[in-house]
Amino acid sequence: MTLEFTHWPAERAQRYRDHGYWIDQPLTQILHARSQAQPDALAIICGERRFTYAALEQLSSNLASRLAERGLGQGDAALVQLPNVAEFYIVLFALLKAGIAPLNALYSHRKLELTAYAKQIVPKLVIASREHEVFRDDGYLETFAQVGAHPQITLLMGEAHADNNLAQWIEQPSSQPVHYAPTGADQVALFQLSGGSTGTPKLIPRTHNDYHYNARTCAEVCQLTARTRFLCAVPAAHNFLLSSPGALGVMHAGGCVVMAASPEPMSCFELIQRHAINTVALVPSAVALWLQAAPQHREQLQSLEYLQVGGAVFADSLARQVPGVLGCQLQQVFGMAEGLINYTRLDDSDEQVFTTQGRPISPADEIKIVDEHGEPVPVGEAGMLATRGPYTFCGYYKSPEQNAQAFDQDGYYYSGDLVQLTPTGDLRVVGRIKDQINRGGEKVASEEIENLIVLHPDVTHAGLVAMPDESLGEKSCAFVVSHNPNLKAPALRRHLLELGIAEYKLPDRIRLIESMPLTAVGKIDKKQLRQLLAVETTRAWLQTRLLQLIEDGEELDPEENLIFYGLDSLHVMKLAAELKERRVAVSFEELASSPTLSRWWSLVESRQQAA
Incomplete structure (x- = not known):
C-alpha cells in the first residue's frame, strides 16, 4: 500500500535518473552512510546531550521496530509536532525507516491547524509534546475524531504513562525481530506544508528521490563538509531548516547540527561560542535582531563563517551590514517547500549577494518568468515565476482544484512570486501575486484569517492585507466592518485565539471601518x-x-x-x-x-x- 500523489511524467523521470539526479535511494541512506563511515562523529548537540551518528541510527531503529511491531508501516501517515530537540530527527528517521510518511507541523501551530492536517492525512500515529497546549490533556483525541481521524498510537514527550512515553519507545527496541522498510524511492517520503494563500496550508508530498537530491545538492552548493557545525534556531520542521541545506544537508556532509530553542540572539551567541558553530540559517527578522545585538558580543561570534538568509525577502540595507557587523559571509536563499531553491554562490560579487536571491541549484531546473498573458517578460522586468524540475513537486496532496490553478499544461508550477531576472542570471524577488502575508518568514493566508474573523457575531466583513515593517518585512492589518459600534480590537484577537490559531497569525493591526470597498464583481477590493x-x-x-x-x-x-x-x-x-x-x-x-x-x-x- 502506498500514498497517492501526482507522479513526474515518465519521460522526465527517466531523464532525471539518466543524469544522476535521482539515485533511487531512500532518505534513510543519508544517516546509514554516515553511521557506517563515521559512527563516532557527532550528529546532534541538544543542550547537554550529544548524539553520534551511530546513536542516531540505533535510536531511530529502535522506534521504527516498535512501530512496525504494532502494525504500522508503508501507506500510513503520522502527524508530528515537536520543538527544536534531538527527538525531532530521531522520530523523522524512524518514520522514514518504517515507511510511515510524517507531516511535521510547526510547534507554533495550534488546534485549528492540527485538526486541519489530521483531516487531510488521517494519521494512524501522532507524536507530540505534553507541554504543548493542544496535548496537555486527552481532549485532542475527541477533537481529531470530529474530523474523522482516530490515531492508533499517540506518543508524547513528557508523558507519565509508559505506553505513550516517546522516550521509552526510543530507548527500547521491539521485543522480537520485526520487518520494516522505507517506501520506494519514487514514493512519498514525507509531507511538507505550503505557505498557504487560500486557507490552511496545502500538503506537499515529497518523494525520497526528489528530497534526497534536494538535500545533497544544497549541501554541495553551500560547500558543507564534515567540519560544518550548523545552528538550528528556526523551527526544525521548516523546509529551509530541514533540507535547504538544513539538517539533512549537514548530515549528508557528515557535519553536526546544534539545536537552539529560538533565534533569540543572546542564547544563540552563547551556543556559537560554546560549540564553535560556523554556519547558521535565519529568516530576515531574526537577522535584524542579531545585527542589533552583535556589536557588544563580537567575541562570541568569532567562529561564525556563513549566514544563510531565507524565508522572506532580505532588505539590501540589512544584507550589506552582515559581513561587517556579524563578521561572516552572507548567502541569500530563495526557496519553496514545493521545490525550487536558489542560492547566491560563495564566490558571487557583493552586489549579487546583497541585491539578489541567487540562482537555481540544479542545471535541470527550468524557469519561466511571464506576464499575465503567459508571455515571457524581458530581462529585468518583473513577472510571474513558473518552474519545474527534478525536485519540484507535480501536485498538492488530494487537491485537484488547486492543482488545476497552480500548474500549466506543460507541468510548470506557478509559485505566486513576482521576480526579475538580472543580467547576471540571478533572481530578484519583488513581491507576491497570491493573497498572502510573509511575516518574518511565517506565511499568513489572508483568506483563512478573514473567514475566522467573520465568525464573530458582530462582524459582517473582514479584509486582511500586508503592511511594510522594517524588522519583519511585512505585518498584517485587518479591516473589519461591524454592526456593533462598541466592538474593539482586543475582542477580535481574543475571538481568534479561542478558535485555536497560531499567535503569529493574529492581525498586527485591526482597523474598524464603516463599509468595505468592493470590486465591480462584489469581491473585497x-x-x-x-x-x-x-x-x-x-x-x-x-x-x-x-x-x-x-x-x-x-x-x-x-x-x-x-x-x-x-x-x-x-x-x-x-x-x-x-x-x-x-x-x-x-x-x-x-x-x-x-x-x-x-x-x-x-x-x-x-x-x-x-x-
Whole structure:
C-alpha cells in the first residue's frame, strides 16, 4: 500500500535518473552512510546531550521496530509536532525507516491547524509534546475524531504513562525481530506544508528521490563538509531548516547540527561560542535582531563563517551590514517547500549577494518568468515565476482544484512570486501575486484569517492585507466592518485565539471601518484597502516626523501654518525627499505653497490614491 500523489511524467523521470539526479535511494541512506563511515562523529548537540551518528541510527531503529511491531508501516501517515530537540530527527528517521510518511507541523501551530492536517492525512500515529497546549490533556483525541481521524498510537514527550512515553519507545527496541522498510524511492517520503494563500496550508508530498537530491545538492552548493557545525534556531520542521541545506544537508556532509530553542540572539551567541558553530540559517527578522545585538558580543561570534538568509525577502540595507557587523559571509536563499531553491554562490560579487536571491541549484531546473498573458517578460522586468524540475513537486496532496490553478499544461508550477531576472542570471524577488502575508518568514493566508474573523457575531466583513515593517518585512492589518459600534480590537484577537490559531497569525493591526470597498464583481477590493493603509501610515509618519523636525514637543494644530511652529524651507525640502523615498511624489514647491498639516495630508492622500 502506498500514498497517492501526482507522479513526474515518465519521460522526465527517466531523464532525471539518466543524469544522476535521482539515485533511487531512500532518505534513510543519508544517516546509514554516515553511521557506517563515521559512527563516532557527532550528529546532534541538544543542550547537554550529544548524539553520534551511530546513536542516531540505533535510536531511530529502535522506534521504527516498535512501530512496525504494532502494525504500522508503508501507506500510513503520522502527524508530528515537536520543538527544536534531538527527538525531532530521531522520530523523522524512524518514520522514514518504517515507511510511515510524517507531516511535521510547526510547534507554533495550534488546534485549528492540527485538526486541519489530521483531516487531510488521517494519521494512524501522532507524536507530540505534553507541554504543548493542544496535548496537555486527552481532549485532542475527541477533537481529531470530529474530523474523522482516530490515531492508533499517540506518543508524547513528557508523558507519565509508559505506553505513550516517546522516550521509552526510543530507548527500547521491539521485543522480537520485526520487518520494516522505507517506501520506494519514487514514493512519498514525507509531507511538507505550503505557505498557504487560500486557507490552511496545502500538503506537499515529497518523494525520497526528489528530497534526497534536494538535500545533497544544497549541501554541495553551500560547500558543507564534515567540519560544518550548523545552528538550528528556526523551527526544525521548516523546509529551509530541514533540507535547504538544513539538517539533512549537514548530515549528508557528515557535519553536526546544534539545536537552539529560538533565534533569540543572546542564547544563540552563547551556543556559537560554546560549540564553535560556523554556519547558521535565519529568516530576515531574526537577522535584524542579531545585527542589533552583535556589536557588544563580537567575541562570541568569532567562529561564525556563513549566514544563510531565507524565508522572506532580505532588505539590501540589512544584507550589506552582515559581513561587517556579524563578521561572516552572507548567502541569500530563495526557496519553496514545493521545490525550487536558489542560492547566491560563495564566490558571487557583493552586489549579487546583497541585491539578489541567487540562482537555481540544479542545471535541470527550468524557469519561466511571464506576464499575465503567459508571455515571457524581458530581462529585468518583473513577472510571474513558473518552474519545474527534478525536485519540484507535480501536485498538492488530494487537491485537484488547486492543482488545476497552480500548474500549466506543460507541468510548470506557478509559485505566486513576482521576480526579475538580472543580467547576471540571478533572481530578484519583488513581491507576491497570491493573497498572502510573509511575516518574518511565517506565511499568513489572508483568506483563512478573514473567514475566522467573520465568525464573530458582530462582524459582517473582514479584509486582511500586508503592511511594510522594517524588522519583519511585512505585518498584517485587518479591516473589519461591524454592526456593533462598541466592538474593539482586543475582542477580535481574543475571538481568534479561542478558535485555536497560531499567535503569529493574529492581525498586527485591526482597523474598524464603516463599509468595505468592493470590486465591480462584489469581491473585497484589496487594492483600495492597501491604499487606505498606505495613506494612514504616511499620515502618522508625517505627523511624527514633523514633531521631530520642529523639536517643539507640542501637539500640532492641523489647520495652523507650520511656519509658526518653526518649520523652515530646509525642513520642507528634507520632507519632500523623504516622501519621495516612501514613493509619494510630492514636490518641495507643493509643500511650501500649502504649509498646513491638513493640506499636506490631503495632498499625500491624493498622490497615494493616484499611484
